[in-house]
Amino acid sequence: MARDYAKQSPMMLLVTAGILLIIQAASCQRVRVRVVAEVEAYPTESVDLRCQFVDEGNTKLTQVSWIWEPREGQRDNIAVFHPIYGESFPESPFNGRVSFIQGTLTNPSITITSLKMADAGRYTCEYATYPSGNEQGTTNLVILAKPKNSASPVVVQASTSGKPVVVAQCEAADGKPAATIKWMGEVGGTENTTSKKVQDGTVTVRSEYLLVPTPEDNGKEVTCMISQRTQDKPQTFPMKLSVEYPPTVSIVGYDNNWYIGRTDAVLTCQATGNPVPTTVTWTAMSGRMPDTVQIDANKLIVRKVDEAVNTTFVCEVMNRLGVGKHQVTTAVIEAIADPSNAGVVAGAIIGSLLALLLVSALIAVLVNRSRRQRRGYPGNGEPGAYGNKARLFGGAGNKSEGTGANINGPIYTYRESDPGALVENVNDFHRHGPPGSTPTAHDILLSSEMDEAERRKFDALDDSLEEEEERYDSFSVGMAPAYHIHRHNEEMGGVSMYLDDDMESQRDGSVISRTAIYV
Template identity: 65%
Template sequence: MTSEGLLLRPSASPLMCVVAQKVRVEEELEAYPNESVDLRCQFIDGGGRTKLTQVSWIWEPSDGQRDNIAVYHPIYGQSFPNVAFKDRVVFLHNTLENPSIRISNLKMSDAGRYTCEYATYPSGNEQGTTTLVMLAKPKNSARVVTVQAGTKSVVVAQCEAVDGKPAATIKWQTSLGGNHSTSTTSGPDGTVTVRSEYRLVPTPTDNGRELMCMVEQRTQERPWVYPVTLSVEYPPSVSIEGYDHNWYVGRSDAVLTCLANANPPPTTVTWTAASGLLPDTVVVDGNKLVVRKVDDAVNTTFICEVRNKHGASREQITTVVIEALEEPVSPGVVAGAVIGSLLALLLVVTLIAVLLTRGRSGGSNSGDYGNKARLLFGNKNGTGANNNGPAVYAYRESCEGSGALSEKSNDFHHHHRPPSAGNPPSAHDILLSGDVGEAERRKFHMDDSMEDEEEQYDRFGGGGDILPPAYHMGRGHGEEMDVYLDDDMESQRDGSVISRTAIYV
């Protein structure tokens, strides 16, 4: 941008005429302390008839007088009359047409109006003015103010922007129900310090809550944001945990824990008993009270007292000792007992089912074979000779399962052999019969015909050759018929031995 300087000069006539000359400068510049700034100036002569004799830079502070800080003459050279700018101001080109200067190591007090003024002939003086705005980035900070919980509104946080130019704006972002106040202080160099305080009535629940300080200022590309965590101090509040109402005699390592909510943290934790001294089985470990062995001595009231710099608080709990017949069963033992019971129950059900099945089977057989007879053939006299008729022995089983061996008829005899007197052969005699050959054993075979069993059996004593219907005796080459038994014998409950080839009738 350009600024035109106008010079009014009187003429011979009462009329005034204005001759315009142009001096090109920048209207406004911004700079920061300790930095440098270039003030540009250029004379524009449209017709080329103006003669430049000298150029000067004049500084006018916002609250002071005008003063030359730099002068350039084509014959006499450069001059810097103001001591405050000495060694900080230089000409960039050393020409009257472009007398731009540079100011280094800027100070906030350097702010003001800078005028580039030409001395010309025949026009006189021409000038252009640049306003230098000094900016300062504020030094932002925020901090918490530690307070004690109470009933009055107090400052809990502060935020400030120090030595900024222009002045900063401070805002608070929070969900707390407090309010804030802001104040400003101007510095000697034109800077401004802004302070803001946040207030509320602090409670223990406000401790640790957060609020944000936000600073906005022209020199910052984005707002400066800083979180503040409140610090509210209060005396302890105490609670006791760990008692489960199951302190039985003999229980070991029962623990009570004293919990305290306090800011600052508790300095001391003290355990006592309402009955006096702590029982011998009790051990104190910090905020824990450990009962090594529960007995009647711990059937009392335990008191926990916690203290910090703002005061003390206590809590108590009454423990009741109960009698316990048995140690509490662990969940694993209970689970094992349940599983074992289920397996035992399953085994019992299985045994009952098996017994019922056998009972039904036995009842069915007893109907058909209530009385079973085993017919045994052998030598009646038990001597081993095959000269006597076969003896028939019947083994009968009753419904109760008991049986006895009896002789049904022992008067079997061959038609040309009279029966011999004597006792019927025993099973041992039959087994000792050694004159029965394998070929003779095969002469006996089963007959599927079982009709009229009882009638046929009764005729065995008539001396004929009729055998029970379940048997047919094969005859050999001679007249005699020998009856043999299988040597596969089995023992009976009464001590006797009976052949397994016996037939039930």
């Protein structure tokens, strides 16, 4: 088997070499005519179509021609170069617009000027050679057209039927290839896009934006975006919708506080509409406009409020599509205090209240003091007699002597300035008494010869009297019984002296004597 393989190997090598030569020859033949596969150009511009015969070798070049194929099955010869006869341009749509760049067989490149959209197609550079025959290369010429882009809103009226209408449109005209259009917006509409191919090969794309228009949609923004091969980036067209509607009107400024005498009360008529309202009219339903009213465009100014403006004011606004109205009824009320004096009024009220409280406190103090005085307390709060009055107690007399009322005995005065002290009234008869008469207790008290022991006894007597008076004051009015104070002094020779044996209670809480004389 190895020998068989060795016998077959030289044959196989020859076959392989033959195949490689065939492939190389075919490859060299394909690359002899060098062209650019595709070229892009724009209308009205110029384009160069390159062609070159590479590695001529033993091949004899006899002629080169350029053939245009606008569509399948159509071939038009537009330029010919012969080494002897030179350049030739047969009748074609390119007459006067095509020429050779160098004018040689090895480099027969051409230039086409003033391009048209119809110039697009296949361009073949074809060589007539000997002995191999014709060799060629083909270039595809693409004519690009920048579209004419535009967009605009469509003026519409607010819909009452509920059907969508075109509110904006966008167009990319005469473009190649065809453009694409997209919509962006906040109104939630729909789009309808169509395209139309023109005879020269361009395409016009049109898109419409539809919605049911309302007054609220007026002024809202939508955007059309156009994309196409010839553009570096998409082109955008923002636009505001234009929806027409009759005026809508409202009156502002009335605060339900039109009191008589108020000045410069203002009503303002506010209106919106598309187109913008041009006429504003004020009327009063009561008839003639009051004399105190002044009209200034959309403002109604009441210089001074009176009964005449107690009416209904109407504002009427008009535009091309219709009329809008609104009214407000103004009720005039009685005059009120000027709000600017509110602080003064409040201060006066507070001051009056404080003064009233002060007077009330003073009256309470005086009444309390009067009550204390009637109960036996002087103005300084200390126990005593009844104000500036002094009580004079008539003595009961000496019962052993059978005397009655104290008409001859001494009269004692009880003064609040010296609580508990008994002072003899100025009476010479009682001061000295008849010659040889028995000295009274008061005489003993006032005597300079009274010793200390006797003075302490009388002090104790005074303290006892003050305690009795305080016990009496603790009783309520109307409940205190008649209270008698007795003083006994066994050391005074059995003399029983009744200072207040005829004292009785009063309704105001005081205690007075039936026989006392008040001075």
